Amino acid sequence: xxxxxxxxxxxxxxxxxxxxxxxxxxxxxxxxxxxxxxxxxxxxxxxxxxxxxxxxxxxxxxxxxxxxxxxxxxxxxxxxxxxxxxxxxxxxxxxxxxxxxxxxxxxxxxxxxxxxxxxxxxxxxxxxxxxxxxxxxxxxxxxxx
Numbered sequence: 117x118x119x120x121x122x123x124x125x126x127x128x129x130x131x132x133x134x135x136x137x138x139x140x141x142x143x144x145x146x147x148x149x150x151x152x153x154x155x156x157x158x159x160x161x162x163x164x165x166x167x168x169x170x171x172x173x174x175x176x177x178x179x180x181x182x183x184x185x186x187x188x189x190x191x192x193x194x195x196x197x198x199x200x201x202x203x204x205x206x207x208x209x210x211x212x213x214x215x216x217x218x219x220x221x222x223x224x225x226x227x228x229x230x231x232x233x234x235x236x237x238x239x240x241x242x243x244x245x246x247x248x249x250x251x252x253x254x255x256x257x258x259x260x261x
Contacts, residue, residue: 122160124199125209126151126172127180128234131193132216134177134184136224146219147173150212157208193230197237206238 129150133143148169154160164172183189203209210231217227235242 120199121203122162124196125154125160125203126169127176128193128196128200128209129154129212129216130173130176130180131184131189131196132213132227132230134181135217135226135230136222137181137184137226138220139181140220142219143216144170144173146216150215153212153215154208157205159203159205159208193233194237197234201238206234206240207242210234210240210242 129147132150133139133147148166151160151164151169152166155163183192200206200209213227213231213234217223217231231242
């Protein structure tokens with residue numbers, strides 16, 4: 117797996133954090149856990165430590181969040197998803213995205229839209245889980261960008 121693919125994977129995971137334009141600490145934790153999950157599936161190489169993932173997130177969050185806020189996302193997202201066409205285990209990527217989306221115990225329409233677009237571009241079937249509303253077991257602290 118090349119660095120460009122890893123960058124696209126991490127960008128897609130981070131975009132899942134930003135999709136609803138609200139960032140909670142639990143979602144950042146979910147980003148790290150999702151990336152580690154993809155590493156365990158050999159989809160993220162080279163292996164990155166939790167600190168490496170948090171530094172990557174910090175270095176990229178402003179640009180990615182700006183894309184969401186300015187609605188400059190669709191074309192960029194299609195390019196990102198197309199970059200990941202060569203990844204065989206796309207279901208694991210969608211699972212990782214779902215884990216991030218579930219981190220705040222709510223599934224927002226913008227998060228659903230990301231999943232639907234990814235599944236459509238990758239031509240795979242994927243069913244999203246239903247999540248009860250509310251902030252349950254996670255630390256739901258709002259994080260300002």
